[in-house]
Amino acid sequence: MNAAFGPSGQESSVAAVIEEMAKPFCDEIRTDVMGNLICHKKGPGKKIMFAAHMDSIGMMVTHIEKEGWLRFGKIGWIPEKEVVGTPVKFANGVKGVVYCNEMEDEGKVKPEDLYIDIGANSAEEAKTHVRPGDMCVYDTRSAMAMNNCIISSYTDNRSGCCVLLMTMELLKKSVNDLYFVFTTQEEVGLRGARTAAFGIAPDYAIAVDVTGADNVPKSTHACSSSVGKGAAIKVKDSSVICSPAVNAILVELAEKKKIAYQMDVLTGGGTDAGPMHVNMDGVPTSGVSIPCKFCHCPQEMVSADDMESCAKLCAAFAEYKF
């Protein structure tokens, strides 16, 4: 799934992979106008919408220099100084590397200094492969580190998509009416979840996404959860203050089923919980988050054990008798 090309607005390759994996576990699958993949597992109880975004951040070509270098704009938030030297790929398979104009001040990279070199020797040559408006994504390798940690690009939010698939797999009979929605365009403004929530009109909603990790050197404590310490139950991010009633249920379930959990307070950054909780006349909403180090960098890190805890907690909530 991580190898699938899927910057915001071009998620269909990711959706195709997920659809194949989700098929055995749900009754109906459809794709809406925004490209959201909506997997429905029917049940008599409350309508619950789980959302995990499929899209990744990316770079969109704005201009091709006469020497063949590509200038670009950011699709979603990209940390400039982290991307220098990063390999990238386009949908058509063209590869390149991000670099920057000579830095005046070591370590200070301005967004306008960045460019992509695809090996072309002229604008004419570059234009036979890439045009303004084309997008590329990080093309880095994945690996496993200690303590079941996954190093990969786009664990934000392919790890969340995996958690939803794992949740579906854990469920036996469905007491509630469940919608597992793989959303689009989260990274550019939580857009897909907005229309999906409107179409579904859920009674409850849970966003499954990564969150900041506090276990890094010199942390400013802008977030509360740590990689490896369990499913992070969202209290707030900059798009939502979560429902205390839903969180009370999540905590109760985690305690009862002995699922490792922690609380997720994030001072910045939004999630699909944002548009879902203000859908129609309001939806009790929370988030089940996967703590992630180096978020939006070319290599991110999450714990597979945390993902498993998240899936168990989501499955418990899906089976909750309201």
Ligand SMILES: [Zn+2]
């Ligand atoms: Zn995300």
